[in-house]
Amino acid sequence: MLLAFVLALGIMAALALLLGAVLGWAAIRYKVDEDPLVDKIDAILPQTQCGQCGFPGCKPYATAIAGDEADINRCPPGGEDGIRKLADLLGKEFKPLNAENGEEKPKSLAVVDEAVCIGCTLCVQACPVDAIVGAAKHVHTVVSSECTGCELCVAPCPVDCIDIVPVGETVTSWKWRYPVIPLTPVKVAA
Amino acid sequence: MNARAEVSKVIFPFHGGVHPPEHKDESSQTPIAAMPVPRQLVVPLHQSIGNIAKALVAVGDTVLKGQMIAEADGTVSAAVHAPTSGRVVAVGPTLVPHPSGLPEHCVTIESDGEDRWIERNRFDWRNAEGRIIRDYLRDMGVVGLGGAVFPSHLKIGGARDGLDTLVINAAECEPYITCDDLLMRERAAQVVEGIKIVQHLLQARQVLVGIEDNKPQAAQAMREALKNAAINFPADVVVVPTLYPSGGAKQLIKLLTNIEVPSGVRSTDLGVQCFNVATIYTIYRALEHAEPVISRVVTITGNVQRPGNVDALIGTPIADLLAFAGDKPGSQAYIYGGPMMGFELPGTSLGLSKAGNCIIAKNGALFPEKPVEMPCIRCGKCADACPAELQPMDLYWFGKSKNFGKAQERNLFDCIECGACAYVCPSNIQLVDYFRFSKSEIWAAEKAKKAADQARERHEFRQFREEREKREKAERAAAKAAARTEASGGNVAEAADAERAAKIKAAMERAAAKKVEAAAAQTASDSVTPIDPDAVSVPMGQAAIAPTSNEAPQAVESAAPALDPEKAERIRAAMEKRAAEKAAAEAMSPEEKAAKEAEKKAKIAAAMERAAAKKAGQAAQQQPGE
Numbered sequence: 001m002l003l004a005f006v007l008a009l010g011i012m013a014a015l016a017l018l019l020g021a022v023l024g025w026a027a028i029r030y031k032v033d034e035d036p037l038v039d040k041i042d043a044i045l046p047q048t049q050c051g052q053c054g055f056p057g058c059k060p061y062a063t064a065i066a067g068d069e070a071d072i073n074r075c076p077p078g079g080e081d082g083i084r085k086l087a088d089l090l091g092k093e094f095k096p097l098n099a100e101n102g103e104e105k106p107k108s109l110a111v112v113d114e115a116v117c118i119g120c121t122l123c124v125q126a127c128p129v130d131a132i133v134g135a136a137k138h139v140h141t142v143v144s145s146e147c148t149g150c151e152l153c154v155a156p157c158p159v160d161c162i163d164i165v166p167v168g169e170t171v172t173s174w175k176w177r178y179p180v181i182p183l184t185p186v187k188v189a190a
Numbered sequence: 191m192n193a194r195a196e197v198s199k200v201i202f203p204f205h206g207g208v209h210p211p212e213h214k215d216e217s218s219q220t221p222i223a224a225m226p227v228p229r230q231l232v233v234p235l236h237q238s239i240g241n242i243a244k245a246l247v248a249v250g251d252t253v254l255k256g257q258m259i260a261e262a263d264g265t266v267s268a269a270v271h272a273p274t275s276g277r278v279v280a281v282g283p284t285l286v287p288h289p290s291g292l293p294e295h296c297v298t299i300e301s302d303g304e305d306r307w308i309e310r311n312r313f314d315w316r317n318a319e320g321r322i323i324r325d326y327l328r329d330m331g332v333v334g335l336g337g338a339v340f341p342s343h344l345k346i347g348g349a350r351d352g353l354d355t356l357v358i359n360a361a362e363c364e365p366y367i368t369c370d371d372l373l374m375r376e377r378a379a380q381v382v383e384g385i386k387i388v389q390h391l392l393q394a395r396q397v398l399v400g401i402e403d404n405k406p407q408a409a410q411a412m413r414e415a416l417k418n419a420a421i422n423f424p425a426d427v428v429v430v431p432t433l434y435p436s437g438g439a440k441q442l443i444k445l446l447t448n449i450e451v452p453s454g455v456r457s458t459d460l461g462v463q464c465f466n467v468a469t470i471y472t473i474y475r476a477l478e479h480a481e482p483v484i485s486r487v488v489t490i491t492g493n494v495q496r497p498g499n500v501d502a503l504i505g506t507p508i509a510d511l512l513a514f515a516g517d518k519p520g521s522q523a524y525i526y527g528g529p530m531m532g533f534e535l536p537g538t539s540l541g542l543s544k545a546g547n548c549i550i551a552k553n554g555a556l557f558p559e560k561p562v563e564m565p566c567i568r569c570g571k572c573a574d575a576c577p578a579e580l581q582p583m584d585l586y587w588f589g590k591s592k593n594f595g596k597a598q599e600r601n602l603f604d605c606i607e608c609g610a611c612a613y614v615c616p617s618n619i620q621l622v623d624y625f626r627f628s629k630s631e632i633w634a635a636e637k638a639k640k641a642a643d644q645a646r647e648r649h650e651f652r653q654f655r656e657e658r659e660k661r662e663k664a665e666r667a668a669a670k671a672a673a674r675t676e677a678s679g680g681n682v683a684e685a686a687d688a689e690r691a692a693k694i695k696a697a698m699e700r701a702a703a704k705k706v707e708a709a710a711a712q713t714a715s716d717s718v719t720p721i722d723p724d725a726v727s728v729p730m731g732q733a734a735i736a737p738t739s740n741e742a743p744q745a746v747e748s749a750a751p752a753l754d755p756e757k758a759e760r761i762r763a764a765m766e767k768r769a770a771e772k773a774a775a776e777a778m779s780p781e782e783k784a785a786k787e788a789e790k791k792a793k794i795a796a797a798m799e800r801a802a803a804k805k806a807g808q809a810a811q812q813q814p815g816e
């Protein structure tokens with residue numbers, strides 16, 4: 001009886017040791033080089049690449065968040081929605097956008113005033129997503145489908161001919177509103 | 191209620207469905223009236239699923255009836271035509287029949303009263319290739335007239351080995367609407383001609399026309415027309431019981447063929463294709479009479495004096511249609527489409543679109559105020575009624591709590607927004623509103639994600655390219671240096687070497703100075719070599735401040751010769767401002783700036799390396815894994 005008990009214990013202990021060793025070996029053998037967390041964070045960031053977070057692009061900011069070197073509330077284009085998603089992912093507390101990094105703005109696009117552009121190509125060099133096309137001394141223009149509205153091209157332009165215009169709502173981009181229960185106002189006799 | 195047609199023996203009922211009051215008799219008693227040409231037509235350019243058509247006319251142009259005024263943009267799009275002859279008075283955003291109430295591109299035409307056709311040539315479709323026929327239909331603006339306005343040319347072709355069944359959707363299941371009923375009663379022969387064409391184009395082995403039993407006259411007319419037409423394929427009219435939404439494509443296909451189209455599968459893959467009967471009619475008009483889609487039959491009913499059906503030009507202002515039917519006072523709103531799936535129009539100045547099958551003047555008597563929404567009691571009635579076999583109460587819950595992922599998992603996108611669930615809900619929950627809300631949120635999120643992915647890719651590529659350019663430049667410089675030391679032999683006196691180095695340095699400095707000058711003169715930098723922007727803009731700024739000391743302003747003028755003095759002044763002012771800003775920035779902390787720059791570059795380089803390493807790692811992992 002006792003023997004059986006001891007035997008059972010022994011088998012259990014041996015099994016535990018063996019499995020532990022296998023797990024330990026697997027952890028070393030199949031080690032993931034890159035922190036997948038960075039990618040998960042990067043997937044939430046809006047990829048505007050504007051640098052408002054204080055990092056040169058979304059990926060560096062994602063890396064910093066993953067390394068716990070930066071707070072989650074530094075990305076204005078991502079807005080509150082983005083912060084909420086980051087908080088969910090990282091199991092952190094939601095906090096409002098850090099005002100120092102800027103404020104959430106409606107989605108915008110850069111537009112070059114083609115009558116003023118002198119074709120200096122400085123904006124091309126500034127655009128993080130190559131959304132501006134044009135050759136030296138020729139009018140430049142923004143490919144609106146590629147532009148993230150990061151505003152980085154505005155400052156370098158020597159003739160101030162780039163405007164950031166908000167993209168308004170159109171029939172195609174319009175969304176159905178959250179249903180609200182209509183309240184019928186009580187009519188007051190005039 | 192009128193007499194009913196006898197329901198066909200072989201039908202295969204679909205799940206769910208409801209039976210709202212039909213309200214069809216009001217508008218089905220009088221023949222289709224021809225609407226006189228209105229004084230002005232507002233023709234929306236976005237009249238199909240997909241891309242908005244590109245306008246071909248400008249303000250002031252005269253157009254003829256049937257002239258293409260906007261061409262299809264890409265494959266999923268359809269052309270738009272002038273409904274009558276006249277003059278274009280406006281091209282631009284105008285109110286359109288859309289629940290958003292937002293303006294979209296329209297062409298406004300003032301009719302000249304002559305209604306003069308453009309020259310039409312009959313299209314020899316029998317001897318044309320499939321591709322040519324599809325392009326022709328697209329250029330004729332043929333779209334599904336059942337309400338979804340899906341471009342018809344996309345449904346024709348594709349099936350090489352033919353189709354088992356061509357289903358003609360004439361169920362017209364939604365209350366109030368009778369336009370297809372009247373069309374079949376009055377133009378059955380032409381509809382059958384259309385059926386013959388589409389049967390031929392699709393090589394369909396049989397044709398089934400599905401009609402609800404509340405349209406006995408239409409069923410009779412279609413039967414006779416099919417008998418009279420010399421057809422060489424099996425075709426039959428199938429009368430189905432009146433049950434909303436039997437006119438849903440999937441539901442009608444199930445009813446007639448017992449084929450269930452699963453989620454995410456096209457019916458064509460199962461050998462069935464469904465066309466609305468009005469669409470069939472316009473295909474006939476387009477192919478046999480070279481008539482683009484410039485008019486449609488529309489039911490005007492509800493709170494009007496003479497409810498009925500009108501053959502109206504596309505673009506006819508809703509107000510004109512209502513006046514024609516005798517608008518009565520007391521209408522609170524006008525519904526576009528049926529009471530189940532339609533929406534309230536944002537105004538009556540907007541023009542009729544191809545999707546507009548019905549306009550209902552809504553008043554309190556016909557549409558009593560909806561009682562207040564109560565909490566869901568999970569009675570399951572909505573699930574019993576849902577023709578798509580969904581669980582509306584769950585979808586509602588997920589939509590309400592904005593848990594869109596879960597809603598999508600439960601096949602939210604199979605919902606056809608028929609409103610059957612909301613119709614039966616004892617708690618008066620406007621379920622469809624939640625489904626529409628969820629769907630548009632999901633679409634928007636998907637769009638944003640796509641845009642972000644694209645931006646990420648482009649940004650990474652740019653970083654890669656910058657790195658490569660830098661490396662190549664460094665390599666070139668190293669190669670040059672190596673060549674130089676080799677040429678000098680290495681055993682030249684040190685003093686001579688130093689002298690030489692000094693000379694080179696001086697020459698390089700001269701060259702650099704020249705370059706800066708040249709750059710300033712051109713106000714342009716060569717795009718490939720990354721020139722320090724400050725080096726370029728500072729002299730430019732000086733040039734702007736002292737225009738005579740330098741050639742820059744002249745260059746500015748020559749770069750943009752069309753500039754007027756005002757604009758030149760603007761440029762100059764902006765340049766001055768910019769120079770001042772730059773100077774201020776410079777004065778602040780040059781070291782700090784340099785440090786920041788270096789740090790940024792290092793960070794980017796590190797990020798790139800990491801990305802590259804990771805990609806390689808992923809690729810290596812994926813191979814054995816997947």
Ligand code: SF4
Binds near residue numbers: 053075076078
């Ligand atoms: S602020 Fe946001 S969008 Fe801009 S670079 Fe940083 S993470 Fe990207």
Ligand code: SF4
Binds near residue numbers: 126147153154
């Ligand atoms: S065009 Fe301007 S605003 Fe748009 S992405 Fe490029 S730099 Fe940013």
Ligand code: SF4
Binds near residue numbers: 158159161
């Ligand atoms: S920076 Fe300004 S002037 Fe120069 S190319 Fe761009 S838009 Fe034109």
Ligand code: SF4
Binds near residue numbers: 567618621
């Ligand atoms: S019918 Fe209405 S109350 Fe009943 S389960 Fe569905 S949503 Fe809830």
Ligand code: SF4
Binds near residue numbers: 580606621
């Ligand atoms: S609206 Fe959608 S969920 Fe409701 S019954 Fe129709 S298909 Fe089902």
